[in-house]
Amino acid sequence: MRVLEGLKPEKVFEYFEALTRIPRGSGNEAGAARYCMDFARERGLAVSCDESNNVVIVKEASKGYEDAPTVILQGHLDMVCEKEADCTIDFQKDPLELAVDGDFVYAKGTTLGGDDGIAVAIALAVLDDDSLAHPRLECLFTTGEEVGLLGAKDLDTSHLKGRKLINIDSEEEGIFTVSCAGGMDSILHIPAEYQDTKGIRYTVTVDGLLGGHSGAEIHKEHGNSNILMGRALCALDDVVNFRIAALEGGLMDNAIPRSTKAVLYVPEEETSRLEEALQQLNNTYKEEYASSDAGVTVSFVNEGGQSGKALTPKSAAILMYVLHMVPNGVIRNSMDIPGLVQTSLNLGILRLEETEAKAIFSVRSSVESEKLELGNRLRHCIEFVGGTYEEKGNYPGWEYRHESELRDTMVSVYQNLYGQEPKVLAIHAGLECGLFSGKMEGLDCVSIGPNLYDIHTPKERLSISSTERIYHFVVEVLKALK
Numbered sequence: 323m324r325v326l327e328g329l330k331p332e333k334v335f336e337y338f339e340a341l342t343r344i345p346r347g348s349g350n351e352a353g354a355a356r357y358c359m360d361f362a363r364e365r366g367l368a369v370s371c372d373e374s375n376n377v378v379i380v381k382e383a384s385k386g387y388e389d390a391p392t393v394i395l396q397g398h399l400d401m402v403c404e405k406e407a408d409c410t411i412d413f414q415k416d417p418l419e420l421a422v423d424g425d426f427v428y429a430k431g432t433t434l435g436g437d438d439g440i441a442v443a444i445a446l447a448v449l450d451d452d453s454l455a456h457p458r459l460e461c462l463f464t465t466g467e468e469v470g471l472l473g474a475k476d477l478d479t480s481h482l483k484g485r486k487l488i489n490i491d492s493e494e495e496g497i498f499t500v501s502c503a504g505g506m507d508s509i510l511h512i513p514a515e516y517q518d519t520k521g522i523r524y525t526v527t528v529d530g531l532l533g534g535h536s537g538a539e540i541h542k543e544h545g546n547s548n549i550l551m552g553r554a555l556c557a558l559d560d561v562v563n564f565r566i567a568a569l570e571g572g573l574m575d576n577a578i579p580r581s582t583k584a585v586l587y588v589p590e591e592e593t594s595r596l597e598e599a600l601q602q603l604n605n606t607y608k609e610e611y612a613s614s615d616a617g618v619t620v621s622f623v624n625e626g627g628q629s630g631k632a633l634t635p636k637s638a639a640i641l642m643y644v645l646h647m648v649p650n651g652v653i654r655n656s657m658d659i660p661g662l663v664q665t666s667l668n669l670g671i672l673r674l675e676e677t678e679a680k681a682i683f684s685v686r687s688s689v690e691s692e693k694l695e696l697g698n699r700l701r702h703c704i705e706f707v708g709g710t711y712e713e714k715g716n717y718p719g720w721e722y723r724h725e726s727e728l729r730d731t732m733v734s735v736y737q738n739l740y741g742q743e744p745k746v747l748a749i750h751a752g753l754e755c756g757l758f759s760g761k762m763e764g765l766d767c768v769s770i771g772p773n774l775y776d777i778h779t780p781k782e783r784l785s786i787s788s789t790e791r792i793y794h795f796v797v798e799v800l801k802a803l804k
Contacts, residue, residue, distance in 0.1 A: 325420040326427065329786055331793045333450055335427075337361075338443035342435060343417035347403040348472075350414060351375045351465040354399040354442075358463055361446060374476040375399070375465045381449050383458040390457035390804050394484035395448065395796070396754065397441020397491055398467035402574050402778045404533070405432040407581065409780070426775075426783040436784040437777045438467065441490035444793050448800070456800035460484045467491075467754060468576060470507060470715020474754040479761045486728045486803065488796065489755050492771035493538060495788045496736075499769035500729060501748035502756060503537065504719035505686040507575055508667070508697050509712040510704040512644055512679040515637045519565045520629035521587035526600065528554065528571075528607075530617035533580035533779045536668035536684045537751030540578070540652055541661075545607070545615045547571050547582040548672040548681075552645025554603050554620060555584065559642060562596045564588045565632035566641065568674055575670035575684040577778040582672060587632050597622065633674075640707045641679050645672075648681070648703055653696060656688065663750040665692045667700075678709075686750060688719050720756030720767070722748065728766040728803075735798050770795070 326335040346354040355375040362369035368380040377399070383390060403413040409431030411418070419430040428434055445461040448454060460482055466472030492499045528547045534540075548571040558564060564586045571582025588596050604620035611618045633641065650669050656662040665687035673680045683700065687693035701711035723729070729746065736744045755767040772792040773785035 325422065329422070330790050331447060333447035334443045334789060334793050337446040338439055339420060341439045341442060342420055342429065345414055345416065346399055346401055346435065347413045348400040348466050348469040351399040355463070355465070358442070358446070365450065367449065372476065372478065374473045376473045376477050377463045378482070379449060379461040381459045381461070384455050387455060387457045387804055391486060392458040392460055392484035393456070393800060393803055394460045394462055394482065394487040395445040396462040396464070396487055396489045397438045397445060398464045398473065398754065399442060400465055400468050401435035401437065401439060402433050402468050402577055404573055404577060404778060404780055406780045425786050427786060428783040432780055433778065434782040434784060436774045436782060437493065438491045440772060440784060440789060444490055444796060447793065448796065454797055454800065457803055458483070464754060468574065471717045471752065471754050471757055472715065474757040475717070479758065482762065485762065485764050485766060487755065487758060487765055487767045488728070488799065489753060489767060489769040490771050490796070491753055492749070492769045493774040493777055494771070495773050495792060497745045497747055498729065498732060499749050499753065500726070500746055501688070501722040502720045502753040503686045503688040503750050504690060504693055504717055504756060505537070505684060505752045506693065506697065506716040507714040508683040508685050508700045509714065510644065510681040510683075510700060511710040511712065512641055512681065512704065513637065513708055514641070514674065514678050515634045516631040517634050518629065519587050519632040521565070521589050521627070522593050523567070523625040523628040524586045524588060524596065525623045525625060526554070526584045526586060527581065527621050528618070529581040529621065530619040531578070531580040531615045532617070533578045534776065535751060535778045536576045536578050536670060537686055538749065538777070540666045540668060540750065541663050543614050543651065544578050545611050545618055546650055546669055547579045548669045549645070549650045550607060551582040551584055552642065555642050556646045557603060558596065558599050561599050562588060562592050564596065566638045566674070567630055567632040569679065570673055572669070572671040574778065575668065575682045577670055578668055579670055579672070580779070587628070587630070590627070593624070640709070643707060644681065644704060644709070649696070649699060654692065659748055662688070662748055664688050665696060666750065667696055686752060688748065688750070690719065717752060718756045718760055720753060720759055723766065726766050726768070729768050731802050732768055732799050735802050736795065739795060739798060
């Protein structure tokens with residue numbers, strides 16, 4: 323028996339559960355692409371898959387809709403792979419362990435992948451129902467969305483006929499997203515040299531933070547474990563003579579990191595000062611983050627006397643300087659749209675490697691010049707200390723369209739179904755609509771989705787009732803687009 327058996331809409335949750343059994347972290351979407359292609363072939367639907375594993379499934383119009391313009395239903399195959407520290411699931415080969423709690427579906431110890439597996443499941447359910455009234459459909463499933471919209475960038479859109487696109491990659495029912503920020507990855511390469519050292523070895527951990535999506539939830543001011551670790555190391559440097567042997571935090575640049583570990587060597591005579599300073603930091607962080615991250619902790623393990631490799635004092639000083647001085651979080655709020663973050667960045671991944679430390683930021687802004695300027699700030703910071711700067715995954719924002727037939731139709735259908743108007747908003751997170759709009763002249767886009775909470779974290783959960791409403795809403799919108 324399937325875990326989600328009996329949930330409605332039955333087909334939506336059947337296909338969603340099937341997707342959760344297929345490893346599909348960013349860069350590993352081939353299995354999910356094959357699943358979608360097999361689905362199409364079994365039903366005699368036209369299907370194509372490109373070298374980036376982007377899949378397009380076409381279903382011809384139902385009777386009476388032959389002359390209606392083609393509609394694109396779109397979502398992405400990949401998911402963010404985050405898990406609890408004690409979770410043993412291997413995202414490269416293991417299925418997720420689903421569970422149901424009241425109105426919510428979640429995965430035990432890991433992210434659920436509702437972002438954006440639920441979009442794929444909804445589209446497949448629509449394709450599988452021959453009783454529905456709809457125009458010609460092009461169901462587009464992209465890859466690499468979570469790591470810079472890579473599949474959308476690679477996609478050849480010349481064969482797509484649709485100029486109305488419903489993106490199902492938003493996380494709040496009743497909100498129609500019609501504009502989003504652009505973004506890029508900014509990578510700081512911090513030089514690292516090592517030498518032999520010895521002393522009492524400590525593993526220090528900043529943990530217990532809530533994390534979240536670095537675009538959709540950056541305004542919540544949750545603590546960033548990489549930034550807090552940098553602050554902690556600088557504070558310790560004022561009172562203790564220590565050496566840095568290892569440093570690691572965060573899994574995805576677009577997820578606010580929840581946990582960061584450092585390995586330090588400390589002279590035996592200074593261990594008590596170290597432990598007192600760490601306890602003070604623990605108390606300070608708990609006080610400062612009582613409202614946003616009540617579970618934050620600074621913990622340590624004394625591993626006894628050892629010897630090994632650690633950063634030279636100069637390399638350690640450069641690393642601590644960068645971590646303490648780089649900007650992070652909300653940089654500027656919009657003066658035009660109340661409550662909208664305009665520009666931000668998130669230090670999502672921090673790794674100390676053999677020849678360098680690598681700090682990877684997700685930079686976002688709805689103003690292109692501010693996005694580029696923030697990248698320049700990071701570049702100047704790292705070049706000042708002898709490091710190098712790299713940019714990847716630069717994608718454009720999605721500008722608001724003042725006249726939108728699709729938006730007007732969707733608002734009307736929503737009002738008829740629920741007796742109230744939806745909210746039409748811009749968001750700070752990135753969506754593929756911006757890239758598609760740049761490639762496909764005259765494209766009319768709206769992004770919607772069911773209620774998803776705590777995405778990009780192991781606390782991610784999907785509302786069952788909201789999913790049902792969104793599915794029926796999509797069905798009614800397709801019916802209205804005649």
